[in-house]
Amino acid sequence: MKNILKAVTLCAVIGVAACQGAAAQPIRVGFAAEPYPPFASPDASGNWEGWEVDFMKAICAEAKLDCVITPVAWDGIIPALTANKIDMIIGSMSITAERLQTIDFSDKYYNSPSAIVGLKGEQFGSTPETLKGKVIGVQVATRHQAYANKYFGEAGATVKGYPTQDEHNNDLVSGRIDAVQSDFLAINDFLKSEQGAACCDLKGTVKDEPEILGFGKGVGLRKGETELKGKINAAIKAIRANGTYDTFSKKYFDFDIYGG
Known part of the structure; x- marks a missing residue:
């Protein structure tokens, strides 16, 4: 170089x-x-x-x-x-x-903040308390996976890793998981799509922690x-x-x- x-x-x-x-x-x-x-x-x-x-x-x-x-x-x-x-x-x-x-x-x-998106009609937010018992999709080797493991996994949620964001979005649309954690700007683009707008909505952004979220x-x-x-x-x-x-x-x- x-x-x-x-x-x-x-x-x-x-x-x-x-x-x-x-x-x-x-x-x-x-x-x-x-x-x-x-x-x-x-x-x-x-x-x-x-x-x-x-x-x-x-x-x-x-x-x-x-x-x-x-x-x-x-x-x-x-x-x-x-x-x-x-x-x-x-x-x-x-x-x-x-x-x-x-x-x-x-x-x-x-x-960009880190956000939680879930199926429309499901009443939960973006805190460990409201996500207890939920299955949350994240892209592997990301800040979102590290954050979800620490805050949601330890509070009783199941954190499921995916190679790509598209894959966890598809599982969310199909109802195989309850929510996804992703970069707000990227997941907002999904929510503006025909598929995303029909199924899902923003539940909130997670509490910031720069040491994990950057x-x-x-x-x-x-x-x-x-x-x-x-x-x-x-x-x-x-x-x-x-x-x-x-x-x-x-x-x-x-x-x-x-x-x-």
């Missing part, structure tokens, strides 16, 4: 034509292989689109990095980063104390990649300041996704 960044810097000094070979290797950006609308999903032709795809394009353009999307199964995405199979992660990954033991993060680029979403980076981290942080700050961030965000959201 350091060699790639040195090559990019060299090209800026001596000209692209003089160093095309040196800068040919792109930055491999790890995205979760499964759809996660409205953040990232492949279209019918296999081309990725969504808010985080636009975000990636914006920061890579600002930082003058040649970035390519590299889909990786979510539960293997951090190992892929540490094994040098990808160079950074853009996947709505929360900045948590546990993850910071293994990888580094950029500054926050958006934030300090916002950041770009995942290998430890020691200080030059790349600096470029990404500067790019995030720049697109926030010059209006690019707001411009592409308005295509997906009618509020400021950056959050508190």
Whole structure:
């Protein structure tokens, strides 16, 4: 990675034509292989689109990095980063104390609470007391799974893990589980769909605990990649300041996704 960044810097000094070979290797950006609308999903032709795809394009353009999307199964995405199979992660990954033991993060680029969604007509909320005895679906290897295990599982709920959000949503629609815990912005997109609007509603957001739920979403980076981290942080700050961030965000959201 350091060699790639040195090559990019060299090209800026001596000209692209003089160093095309040196800068040919792109930055491999790890995205979760499964759809996660409205953040990232492949279209019918296999081309990725969504808010985080636009975000990636914006920061890579600002930082003058040649970035390519590299889909990786979510539960293997951090190992892929540490094994040098990808160079950074853009996947709505929360900045948590546990993850910071293994990888580094950029500054926050958006934030969203964790929410509980259940079948319409079911009277429960988003607290351990109201979810006692319920079966709650979560995506594995997420902050939601860690939170649900600690607060809902220990209070008498059954926490069931799924490889993807789509799978736990489908089980919720079918009545095989009582509720799901997920990122509010992502699950809100499901609730706006024909299927989600017909079956389910928001029961509430869970009590915040940053040590588990994180300090916002950041770009995942290998430890020691200080030059790349600096470029990404500067790019995030720049697109926030010059209006690019707001411009592409308005295509997906009618509020400021950056959050508190």
